[in-house]
Amino acid sequence: MSESAEELQSLLDVVVGYGRDCGARFSSEKSKVMIVNRSEDECNAVWRLEENELKQAQEHKYLGMWMSPNGCEKTKNEKISLVNQWVGRLGSVARMRASKYGVLREVWKSVTVSSIMYGMDVIAWNKREIDKLEVGQCRVARLALNAPRYTAVEALRGDMGWSSFRERLIKVTLRYKVRLERTDDARIARKVYLWSESGSKWRKRCMRMREEWSTS
Numbered sequence: 001m002s003e004s005a006e007e008l009q010s011l012l013d014v015v016v017g018y019g020r021d022c023g024a025r026f027s028s029e030k031s032k033v034m035i036v037n038r039s040e041d042e043c044n045a046v047w048r049l050e051e052n053e054l055k056q057a058q059e060h061k062y063l064g065m066w067m068s069p070n071g072c073e074k075t076k077n078e079k080i081s082l083v084n085q086w087v088g089r090l091g092s093v094a095r096m097r098a099s100k101y102g103v104l105r106e107v108w109k110s111v112t113v114s115s116i117m118y119g120m121d122v123i124a125w126n127k128r129e130i131d132k133l134e135v136g137q138c139r140v141a142r143l144a145l146n147a148p149r150y151t152a153v154e155a156l157r158g159d160m161g162w163s164s165f166r167e168r169l170i171k172v173t174l175r176y177k178v179r180l181e182r183t184d185d186a187r188i189a190r191k192v193y194l195w196s197e198s199g200s201k202w203r204k205r206c207m208r209m210r211e212e213w214s215t216s
Contacts, residue, residue, distance in 0.1 A: 001192065005045035008033070012049050019050075028052035034060055036069050065119045072123045079116050080129065083136035086112045094143045104144040105160055108137070113168070120169055121176040124202070133165040170209045177206050 002008040019026060026049050034057045035043050047054045059068040066074035090107065094100040116133065134153070141147065141156035157164060183190040196202070 001188070003195070005038075005042045005047070009045075009047055012047060012054075016050050026050055026052070028054065032057035032060075034058075034067070034069060063119070065122070075119065076123060076125065076129055079120070080132045080136075082116055083112075083133055087136050087139050090140050091143055101144045104140055105162075108140050109162065112140075116165075117168055117172060121172040124205070125169060130166050130169065137162065137165065170213050173206060174209055174213065 002011055015026075018024075028049070031049050031052070031054055033047050033054050043056075059066055059074065061067075066072060066078070068074065086108070090104050090112075093107070094104060097103050138153055138156055141160045141162070142149070142151065145151075145156065145159055147156060180190060180193040183193075185191070185194075
């Protein structure tokens with residue numbers, strides 16, 4: 001990871017040197033460059049790993065999270081789609097259970113929410129996207145409670161004992177920020193945090209979240 005095209009090439013040269021010492025070679029098919037928030041000149045730069053010219057990647061999946069030069073839109077869409085898939089599955093379960101309240105409540109909280117929340121703390125979510133997650137949760141709550149369509153959202157969450165996705169996001173984001181602040185300086189995540197922390201939108205959002213959480 002680097003902040004300029006020249007620096008990235010110098011890092012690639014270091015990698016080539018280590019590979020030469022260890023008897024390792026690199027595949028141009030498995031090695032690509034992703035450019036984020038850079039000028040047109042830097043986007044047109046050429047990088048080489050050994051004698052191979054590296055292509056630019058438009059998306060990359062790391063630890064289950066899709067990244068692209070425009071952000072993590074694909075991952076967010078997958079999570080929203082996952083909510084809708086679980087609404088359908090739990091709707092089928094509800095039709096076959098006499099005690100559907102307990103089953104839907106526990107499955108949603110222990111299985112569904114865990115899978116949806118994975119990685120949410122490192123993605124920038126807007127209100128419209130969070131609302132889509134909330135809609136799915138409310139649909140499951142109505143199934144579990146046999147509640148009519150216009151039942152208040154607060155009443156649904158209260159009877160189910162669930163937090164909103166916004167509340168969950170605030171918690172995990174602030175916890176992740178604390179982890180980064182306590183991480184050793186040699187870790188890559190810590191370095192990225194220090195590069196972008198001062199004056200960043202993520203930092204400002206965390207400050208707003210902290211204020212909201214302290215007053216709620």
